[in-house]
Amino acid sequence: MDARYTRTDFHDGISRYGASLIEACAPLAEVTMVISDEAQLALLPGGVPWVRAADPTSPAEPFIARQLNRHRPDVVFSPMQTMGSAGREYGLILTLHDLIYYRHRTPPADLPAPVRLLWRAFHLAYWPQRLVLDRADAVATVSHTSRRLMRRHRLTSREIRIIGNAPQAVPAPRDPEARPERSLVYMGSFMDYKNVETLIRGLAGLPGYRLHLLSRISAAREAELRQVAADARVPAEALVFHRGTTDEEYVRLLRSATALVTLSRSEGYGLPVAEAMAQGTPVVVSDLEIFREIGGPDGGAARFVPL
Known part of the structure; x- marks a missing residue:
């Protein structure tokens, strides 16, 4: 192997x-x-x-x-x-x-x-x-x-x-009755096709929410995304750049968040989407064929956003 x-x-x-x-x-x-x-x-x-x-x-x-x-x-x-x-x-x-x-x-x-x-x-x-x-x-x-x-x-x-991707084993999903934090989680790269800019601009319509961006990021790319937020009048504190995270912190954030979000224009699979669903965390995703394959074509396990 x-x-x-x-x-x-x-x-x-x-x-x-x-x-x-x-x-x-x-x-x-x-x-x-x-x-x-x-x-x-x-x-x-x-x-x-x-x-x-x-x-x-x-x-x-x-x-x-x-x-x-x-x-x-x-x-x-x-x-x-x-x-x-x-x-x-x-x-x-x-x-x-x-x-x-x-x-x-x-x-x-x-x-x-x-x-x-x-x-x-x-x-x-x-x-x-x-x-x-x-x-x-x-x-x-x-x-x-x-x-x-x-x-x-x-x-x-x-x-x-x-040979499909699969989330790590989860002992039990989160309590569906527990009140989530006013937070959103994004796990993935910051390449252009990931369309992270649209996620950030969307925060302008969600006052009081924070977007946790978990993956490693270069200083130059982080500065670009902070400028996108400033241009969209999104408060600086609404973006939380983790610059990498542990599995434990990732799970904690998933289990307390309102949703995992991704508006990628292309994906081969989308493992974070499956990981969030395994934890019982709602997902909001772009309307791609692969996300329909993972989340179900009827939208039962995901909410789809047209690009």
């Missing part, structure tokens, strides 16, 4: 997805984790054997199979599609979570500059993705929505299996 996308501070979506799959698979099979930094072990299941290999953003990635072959794996599962495969002597399963970057081509800012350049070029056409995915023996994705889009664009001739 390729665990090299695991973070060393706190989980993001890919990091939690990979760690959760390892935890689920370890009791069922002989699992070995592939890491690139021993600090990743802090956020991975304990007691699972591991080996070390090159970082997935390093120039050695196309030839990572040379490092893995010596361990004689039967199958390697990667939670991403970019794992190198040249010269592999094992079965390979790659994962494509979504097709977001074909519509929103700006790559994540935390990637090295050469990787960002390749990322943008890679998503200018569909054929590079076809070449990448057809290197595998099978392909995984996280939702019916993503699988339908992959088939529409003929991204692979391989079998596509759904």
Whole structure:
């Protein structure tokens, strides 16, 4: 199991997805984790054997199979599609979570500059993705929505299996009779397609509410969003930037909030939405096909906002 996308501070979506799959698979099979930094072990299941290999953003990635072959794996599962495969002597399963970057081509800012350049070029056409995915023996994705889009664009001739995201186990949902705080929770990145600006502007119509923005954020991006709030006459104290949070604090905020909110223009899954519903927290989301898949088409578990 390729665990090299695991973070060393706190989980993001890919990091939690990979760690959760390892935890689920370890009791069922002989699992070995592939890491690139021993600090990743802090956020991975304990007691699972591991080996070390090159970082997935390093120039050695196309030839990572040379490092893995010596361990004689039967199958390697990667939670991403970019794992190198040249010269592999094992079965390979790659994962494509979504097709977001074909519509929103700006790559994540935390990637090295050469990787960002390749990322943008890679998503200018569909054929590079076809070449990448057809290197595998099978392909995984996280939702019916993503699988339908992959088939529409003929991204692979391989079998596509759904291995969905899932929230962490919850002993019991919050008390539905308890009065919530006048607060909203946003968990996710601050890339343009996430449409966080609209959430902030919406606070102008919700006096007394606070919007908790939980993920890490650069100082420059935070300044941009604070300016959006100022232009919309939203009080500065209505925005609470956590700049990263613990799982415990995340759960506490979910269980006390009025709702989790996201008005993203594109999503591959939307794990925070499922996490909020598991806690019994209402969700208000943009009217996307994937959110209908998660929240139910009749709106029973979510309230949908047209974009």
